[in-house]
Amino acid sequence: MALSTLKDRVRAATTEPPAVDATVQSLAEDTAGPVPAQLHASAQAEGDDVADKALTWLEQYGEDFTKALPSHIDVKAFLSAVRAALPGLVRCTPASLRQALLTCARFGLLPDGRHAVIKREGKLAVFVPMAQGYVELMYRSGRVGSVHVGMIHENDEWNYEPTAPAPLDFTHKPRVDLSKKERGKPILAYAFCWMASGARSQVIILSREDAEEIRDEYSSAYQRAKASGANDSFWHTDFDAMWRKSPLRRLHKVVPMSAELVALLKADDAGDAGEVQIVHAPAEETYLLAEADEAHEQAEESQDPQDARVWTLPRKRSQPRRTTRKSRKGSRR
Template sequence: MTMSLKDRVAQAAGAAEEPQPEQTSTDIATRDDRLKWLNGHRTYFTDALPRHVDKAHFTAVALAQLPKLKNCTNQSIMTALLACARFGLEPDGRQAAIVPYKNTATFQPMYEGYIELMYRHPRVDSVHFNWIREKDAWDYTPSEPSPRDFYHKPRVDLSEEERGPVILAYAFAWIDGRRSQVIILNRSQAEKIRDKYSKSYAKAEREGSKDSTWHTDFDAMWAKSGVRRLVKVVPTSTELTELLQADDDADDLSTAPAVIRGTVVVREDQPDEGEQDTPAADWPQTAQPGSAAPEGDDSEAGDEG
């Protein structure tokens, strides 16, 4: 039956009067407010980026993380983004991740982030990380001279599933034309590192929340544990040492500092961009990867983890 124009108008009017879900409206408003706030403060983290990182791309990646951080405070989100910018790492889940712990957004470097900082040292030619699967051809004989001590040939004729489960993670670097020691880590060793050193894992176990990164992405933490061991055999830098310390501080959520060295924190009551020309006078100068520490800062870098 064809409806008359009058009936269609009445139907449309009735539909317009139907109440919309309040939660959806609230979520959209919260998201829009967060986008506005972050865009208004974006220069605080983009100005900290090293010159080789594209600011527009970094901002786009940062904005894409907001949905999962909807319960986190603006200040903790900005602090985490400043940490990413401080080290020149994108918060894409590969170089670095911003992990929500209740209402706190926490900066967490990933294994590709460590590799990125290793590459920046002029003596490092290349850095390699890979997985060995059950059916791969491989051999490791520590008594043999480099590079004959290690061999890995993946089964390229098979899919990852057909190659079997992962049994080892390994990493090495080429430095001044010579290969470094090969770091090899099996699953059991990764679990021991987790159980001995990760405070966030222990806390999640005690609380029964099972929400630490060791719980949600074990392989990523396994990979990072192997690459972190490689840090001990490659030429180090201030940034790499500070990244290790920031990583350890982030894992120890009860004592993690509000400010990671070389960054500043945007206070909740800080005016939006355009309302003041310069940051508050008591904020520390922002340092960029590869630069010296701000003048007058004679604090020591954190120990290796």
């Protein structure tokens, strides 16, 4: 019987492994527990060979990936990007690896390190959207004309005057004529959008201290890595990339979001918290879009730059809203 939603396909993928060769079959047989020890030893001994076998195994789910991916991304291009990441993921449980990859496919993002990353946490594979992934989904909404995100370095020319009218309130001239060392260290990360209507959004600016506060207060992945002594979360290994992504995430307060982008924020938060990253079926898109519209309406009521740190992400109700709207407290970041 045909599977009507991606949730059904994910469930089927994690409970009905196809028949493959002996090494890969051992990977598929235990979808709930750890990857077998013999696979770990094989991965260390064979390296890329095991990754090739794992890719062959994943190709058995090609139809699921084809259904999940948007039409502009070919499944072969997607699996090609997956191939490069597989050597570091063979220790993950098969169920979590399939789910992370299907979630990545659902959002139409390549796991290439720029748009998204599939990261191993213990024995679980986790989908992590990167800054370029957020930018890609903003463009797809059709409401955003251009997205600008950047880092201001110590010797760059810049000005921020929040009381001035846009676009005079913020300017940044990177000193591209200087070497990286001469430009100095990054001091601020920022993001803003020009809308399709010609209006410009509020500029979201975060200092390093702001980013550290976000990391310390909201990132469960950072806290887990710190407590274990592994220090391998993205906040540990690529702080600047996470710093740069943070103002993009906060743009949802001042920019109309698509249902898909709201879902991406929730999946990102769930992955950081170590929770299941829910893949929304198409039937839920209308409800998510209504949630996104409500968030934007609330944002338009206050454009005071002093409120930039106070922002909310709607939480899903137990039942879809029909005729009334109620304000709710928001998400973590």
